[in-house]
Amino acid sequence: MEKILDRKIKFIWDFKGPAAAKTAEHYEKHLQEYVLNEELKFDTTGFGHLSDMHSIAFLVVAEFEMIQARDDLKPHRGELYLD
Template sequence: MNRKIKLIWDFRGPAAAKTAEHHEIHLKEYIVIEKLPLNITGFNILNEMHAIAFMVVEEAQMIAVRDALKPHRGEVYE
């Protein structure tokens, strides 16, 4: 079974929520352009000064996507 990895971009400051929301648009575009098998993206507002955008990739694609998009961190997606 292939593990799924959640790649995460952190945004901080008063515009964090809008920036994370906008970043998700670009993540969706990347998925279409690269024809990635998974289409799981999103953004979460953690508090008024911190939000994240994320995308989930299969472990086999993680290195290529990480090198291309430079996420701040990642975790195993369940």
């Protein structure tokens, strides 16, 4: 059974408007830098285009890193990440 602090949390940032796709792709580069600078347990980042006017960037963190990363990065929302 998985221990509570071993769960993965996916932080999500929403970008809307005509520049959403480029903004999400650019923001993901900053998330990659954060992973390296903070030496996070996981290096999973990415972006996705949900529509012409809505894109996301995301970062997966270990639950024990969640509070610090949340306070540093201020994601719009989060969810459990299931591989």
